[in-house]
Amino acid sequence: MDKPISPEQFAELLHACYSDNEERLMSDHQRSLSFQDGMFDRWERARRLGFGERTSIYNSATVFGNVEIGTDSWVGPNTILDGSGGGLRIGSFCSISSGVHIYTHDTVLWALSGGMLDYSKCAVSIGDCVYIGSQCVIAAGVQIGSRCVIAANSFVNDNVPDGTVVGGSPARRIGVVIGEADKVSIIFDSSEKISEVRIV
């Protein structure tokens, strides 16, 4: 037969399948995910994409082009990792928080020229032990060192040296990272910045 089940039966199965999954996630991990983030395994996807051991990436993340990630990194829901413009390399022990967008191309001149000019393209690299806060945008061409913190909701359009804390749109230096391993801590540049201590 051509249509073994009806759209109505399909919708019922879709709901049954999601409900089973949600119930299990709630009782095992106290979390309720969207359909796609709940149904697809994030470690399995990271393996398929060739990322390092123990790295995970949610199904709702979008991955373009050539993207490499080390071990033990976490890539949140609704992120965009764009390696289409020359390659995107991310190290180990990085937190790529939910909603972060990292680009290696932009279409500014394409749009302004009515499609006559090409996309701009430039590679991006991010070191080890880097925290990128929620909803940050990292522009094409940016290089971020190791042990850096990018405050939430920042737009980074310039390089960030090793051990630096930046924030804002565009992001400016607001502090430094001192020490390492379990002795690591952050020192903010000025007392004025004291309220930025919370840097999720």
Added chain:
Amino acid sequence: MDKPISPEQFAELLHACYSDNEERLMSDHQRSLSFQDGMFDRWERARRLGFGERTSIYNSATVFGNVEIGTDSWVGPNTILDGSGGGLRIGSFCSISSGVHIYTHDTVLWALSGGMLDYSKCAVSIGDCVYIGSQCVIAAGVQIGSRCVIAANSFVNDNVPDGTVVGGSPARRIGVVIGEADKVSIIFDSSEKISEVRIV
């Protein structure tokens, strides 16, 4: 039989199911949603999560840990409600706009230390009648009172007292809410801020 339908038939059913749904949503509500937000009911999900009467939450929202919400609140697509770090309480008649992220934990020191230090955790509470604009990020530990407005695209890393309007990254006070019920209105702090009257 083991595979009662083929992946191709499955994909066809998926499309038929979504098309039916989209057509109905367009003619009944003039809206076109993503697959998951279209296929799953947002009031039903709110009930399953124990939220108050008439509160709704889109399927694309992510809910971690212990999250409580009162009645008549609206939680938009692509939001993140994280109660994993000590509990997240949100009151009644709140607008949690699309793309808002509210956190009770962060992984800053975890990342900087290469996984040697723990996550930071702190509870968050939000009062009644609060408007949080699109794409805001609320950091762990923040307490927001009642009748507050958080301008779109803000990063809130400090407490917001009752009846306060804040905006920016990090968010600063830009006005106050006066009156109540149908006499409520906003007064901005300075003429300089006049263009922030639009605070979606």
Added chain:
Amino acid sequence: MDKPISPEQFAELLHACYSDNEERLMSDHQRSLSFQDGMFDRWERARRLGFGERTSIYNSATVFGNVEIGTDSWVGPNTILDGSGGGLRIGSFCSISSGVHIYTHDTVLWALSGGMLDYSKCAVSIGDCVYIGSQCVIAAGVQIGSRCVIAANSFVNDNVPDGTVVGGSPARRIGVVIGEADKVSIIFDSSEKISEVRIV
């Protein structure tokens, strides 16, 4: 029979279907999309919504109310196009980057009044050849001319004249667009702004 396949079989088919699709996308276009953005065609959706020739819109985009878009425009993942408050018109050759939210209504007074006051509503129009960077929020009532650039992560709550570059929250003028077609370029207002040259 009532349940022709079990939820487990359904989940297996879901995974098989997505894997086939992902493999094809990786080998043909070197990209790995979320389930819904991978399974549903973005040009087909644009046609169903009555958008112009060669315009595309990802499945994860949310469309409310009356939205019109010209030809050759690109609407990214996780965008929100809200025409529910009086209509949203977008021209041709526009880049509506991933995570952009454009609103024609807000619920500020609805929330503050505990549901006693109505939504605020106002139409939005955007010209041709406009680049709106990732994660921008455009407020109800805003008019954006042609050949404009909105820097990533901006909150636009005021009109933007033809040929203007704006950025920040709220967005301020940071430059102008000169020339046209393949001779188009950007001049920033001050040397201080030089680091904003990257405006993805």
